[in-house]
Each structure stands twice: as structure tokens, then as C-alpha cells.
Amino acid sequence: ARKYVVKNHFKGVPKREDYELVEYEVPALKDGECLVKTEWISVDPYQRAYNPNVPTPYDQFGYQVGVVVESKHKKYPVGARVVSHKGWADYTVISEKKTNPQDSDYLLPDLKGLSNSVGIGAVGMPGATAYFGLLELCKPKAGETVVVTGAAGAVGSIVGQIAKIKGCRVIGFAGSDDKVEWLEKELGFDKAINYKKADIAKALKEAAPKGVDCYFDNVGGEISSVIISQMNLFGRSAVCGSISSYNEDASKQPKATILQPSIVFKQLKIEGFIVSRWLARWPEAFADLIGWIHEGKLKTRDHVTEGFENVFDAFVGMLAGENTGKAVVKV
Ligand code: NDP
Numbered sequence: 001a002r003k004y005v006v007k008n009h010f011k012g013v014p015k016r017e018d019y020e021l022v023e024y025e026v027p028a029l030k031d032g033e034c035l036v037k038t039e040w041i042s043v044d045p046y047q048r049a050y051n052p053n054v055p056t057p058y059d060q061f062g063y064q065v066g067v068v069v070e071s072k073h074k075k076y077p078v079g080a081r082v083v084s085h086k087g088w089a090d091y092t093v094i095s096e097k098k099t100n101p102q103d104s105d106y107l108l109p110d111l112k113g114l115s116n117s118v119g120i121g122a123v124g125m126p127g128a129t130a131y132f133g134l135l136e137l138c139k140p141k142a143g144e145t146v147v148v149t150g151a152a153g154a155v156g157s158i159v160g161q162i163a164k165i166k167g168c169r170v171i172g173f174a175g176s177d178d179k180v181e182w183l184e185k186e187l188g189f190d191k192a193i194n195y196k197k198a199d200i201a202k203a204l205k206e207a208a209p210k211g212v213d214c215y216f217d218n219v220g221g222e223i224s225s226v227i228i229s230q231m232n233l234f235g236r237s238a239v240c241g242s243i244s245s246y247n248e249d250a251s252k253q254p255k256a257t258i259l260q261p262s263i264v265f266k267q268l269k270i271e272g273f274i275v276s277r278w279l280a281r282w283p284e285a286f287a288d289l290i291g292w293i294h295e296g297k298l299k300t301r302d303h304v305t306e307g308f309e310n311v312f313d314a315f316v317g318m319l320a321g322e323n324t325g326k327a328v329v330k331v
Contacts, residue, residue: 001026003089004060004311010051013247013319016312019060032096034073036066036082038089041308041329042120043315044154048246062087063120065108081108083119088311090331104279109286112294115302121326122158122293122300123286129240129275130158130216131285135166136278137238137271138214142167145208147227150218151192152179154326155240158289159216160189161298168214171207173200173223175321182324187299200226211235219244225257231266239272247319301325 001024008018029035042063064087068080073096076082084105086092094105108119121127133155140146146163150156151172160170160183172183173195183192191207193200200223204212211232217224220242228237245253263270278285292298303323305314308331318327 001089001091002308003092004087005057006051006054006060007057009056010048010247011249014048014051014312014316019312020057021309026091026093029070029072029093030095031072032074033093034068034071034076034082036076036084036086036092036094037069038064038066038086038091038308038331039081040065040117040120041088041311041331042124043311043318043327043329044126045241045243045246045319047315048319049241049243060088061085061102063125064089064092065116065119066092076107081116081119082106083108083124090308101276109283109290112290114290114293114300117302117304117326117328117330118293118300120328121154121302122298123289125275126154126326127158127289128278128282128285130155130162131289132275132278132281133238133240133273134159134162134214134216137273138216138236140166140168140214143169144213145169145171145210146214146216147171147173147204147208147212148216148218149173149195149223149227150241150243151183151189152176152324153218154323156216156218157183157187157301157325158298161187161292163214164188165292165297169208171204171212173219179324182301195223201230204230214238216240217242220256221245221254222256225259228259228268228270229257229262231262231268233266235266235268237268237270239270243319303327305329307331 005020068076146168148156148159152174163170172189172192180192183189193203215237217239218241221244314329
């Protein structure tokens with residue numbers, strides 16, 4: 001079997017040399033274990049963001065979907081599809097015994113004919129992130145204005161569509177004209193803005209003349225300060241990620257305008273979260289998300305990279321914004 005091991009703490013953009021592709025013999029299965037052949041691997045921003053906090057070397061963690069090919073596991077028979085956090089490996093052993101809370105796995109929900117890749121996207125961790133971050137923290141009401149950054153990505157594209165389902169006016173920021181067109185024409189965003197070209201404050205004022213009620217923040221940095229400064233009284237922001245600074249070294253963090261006056265005078269509620277807070281409720285999110293997809297209210301799109309040997313390229317490509325929709329690798 002093969003797996004990617006992270007050798008170094010990344011400096012700036014991750015480099016191929018920071019990884020080693022290790023080949024090893026899979027040990028014979030013990031009772032309570034099964035062998036899974038990986039079919040889909042997820043590349044995600046947190047694989048960059050967590051890197052400074054994990055002692056090296058470590059196996060590159062992350063979500064993946066695979067099929068059970070040998071089993072002594074009570075819940076996972078041969079042929080079952082399993083979602084696990086075993087990361088960038090072409091075969092993995094999953095055990096009934098868990099050594100740490102990160103080591104979670106579950107049967108792929110019945111996707112009713114959708115590609116299994118959706119199980120690491122809209123009906124996986126990113127979908128749950130969009131669902132709970134928006135509905136539990138922003139609590140959008142019909143008629144309100146919702147803004148999302150990183151709008152054409154895995155999480156952001158689902159956030160905007162759920163907000164539309166809830167009857168909101170939705171504005172998304174993304175990094176290319178093609179992404180903007182996809183958001184407006186395919187996903188039904190009321191307005192999408194290319195943050196690389198626009199005067200953000202002016203464009204937002206035009207798109208949201210009545211101000212912003214909810215802000216789902218995927219990127220952090222100055223754009224978030226501009227958006228927060230245009231929020232309405234008692235506005236709510238779910239702080240999901242800050243990808244604009246993940247590749248920056250700590251001494252060169254980008255500067256952003258001071259936010260406290262807006263937070264105080266508009267009495268904003270700004271809350272960070274990690275989606276595992278609602279882990280026990282993910283199935284609830286998945287049921288709604290699958291339903292909306294089949295009703296045609298929620299569209300998903302994969303940005304597929306082919307081949308296990310190309311996982312690293314998919315990862316840095318995603319960090320650079322090459323993906324529209326969910327970045328996945330077909331093994
Ligand atoms: P995406 O699919 O959105 O991919 C990352 C995207 O980030 C790129 O496509 C790119 O799009 C954008 N990006 C890259 N650099 C910058 C930059 N400097 N400024 C603005 N945008 C940038 O990834 P996910 O949907 O998986 O993740 C989105 C966010 O959600 C991340 O911050 C991630 O860490 C966070 N997250 C948080 C979770 C939680 O539990 N809190 C769980 C899952 C994700 P573009 O072309 O638009 O620049």
C-alpha cells in the first residue's frame with residue numbers, strides 16, 4: 001500500500017518535498033478490522049491550516065471514501081462503502097477500536113444514485129460545515145441578506161444555496177469571472193463578485209443596499225473587515241475559516257481594518273466553530289442535503305483530479321483557487 005507522510009512543517013505554499021510517498025506491506029487483519037480500498041480522496045484547506053500544530057512526521061489525514069475488500073469488522077462487510085479520516089492512502093485498515101477522537105469513520109449514507117465523491121463533499125464534512133455553520137450560528141431568516149466568501153468552493157457553494165432555500169438574498173465573493181458566472185447562472189446566487197477585480201466596499205454596497213444580516217466567513221483578512229463593517233444591527237457572522245492567511249508565515253500576517261467599533265455599535269454576534277461540534281447530528285444534515293439535491297434545489301460540482309500520484313497537485317491547486325466546487329481526487 002502507499003500513503004503520503006508529511007515530513008516538514010510547511011513554509012508558505014506546501015511543497016512536494018514536504019511529503020514522502022511511503023510504500024509498505026499491509027499487516028494481516030486482526031479481529032475487528034477491515035481493509036478498505038480508497039476510491040475518492042478529499043483535499044481540504046485544514047490540511048494546510050493544522051500543519052503547524054501537528055508534530056512531524058505524520059500521515060496526511062483527511063476524509064476519503066473507500067470500499068471494504070476484506071473484513072473482520074462487525075459493522076463493515078466486504079463491499080460496504082466507508083467514509084473515514086484515513087487521508088491520503090490507497091489502502092487503509094479501519095478498526096472498531098478508536099485510538100483518538102479524530103479517528104472517526106461511518107458508512108457512506110445512501111446517496112440515491114449520486115457519485116460517491118459527494119460523500120466527501122456536499123454530503124460529507126464540507127456539507128455539514130455549511131449546514132450547521134449557517135443554520136445554527138447565522139440563523140438566517142427569509143428576506144435577510146446573506147454574504148459568503150469562498151463562495152465557489154466546497155463549503156461556500158453549499159452555504160449560498162442553503163441560504164437561497166431559506167428565502168434569503170445571497171451575495172457571494174469568489175476569485176474568478178468563471179466562478180462568478182457559475183454562482184449566478186447555475187446556483188442562483190442573487191449576486192456574485194470577483195474579489196480580485198472589484199472595489200469590495202463599493203460592490204457590496206450596491207449588491208446589499210439594505211446592509212448585510214449574515215456573513216459566512218471562509219477567508220478572513222481585509223475582505224471580512226469590509227463585509228463586517230456593512231453589517232446590520234444584530235447581524236450574525238459564522239467564522240468558518242481564514243484561508244487568506246493559511247500560507248502566510250506568522251510574522252507576515254496580512255493586516256485587516258479594526259472591527260471592534262462595528263461589532264459594538266451594531267451589536268454583532270461573531271462566532272467561530274469547528275464542524276465536529278455537531279458530529280452526532282451530521283446524519284440530520286446529510287438527510288436534508290440529499291433531499292435538496294434530489295429535489296433539484298441544491299447543485300453540487302466536483303473538481304476532479306485523476307490518480308493517487310496527483311493528490312499533492314490537487315491540494316496545492318485547491319489552495320490556489322483552481323477548484324470550482326469540491327476538490328476531490330479519484331484514486
Ligand atoms: P474551497 O473548496 O473553498 O477551496 C479553497 C478556496 O479558497 C479556493 O478555491 C480559493 O477560491 C479560495 N482562496 C484561496 N486563497 C484565498 C485568498 N487568499 N483569499 C480568498 N480566498 C482564497 O475549500 P473549502 O470549502 O473546503 O473550505 C473553505 C473554508 O472553510 C476554509 O477556510 C476552510 O478552512 C474552512 N472550513 C472550516 C471548517 C470548520 O469546521 N470550521 C470545516 C471545513 C472547512 P477563490 O478562487 O475564490 O480565491
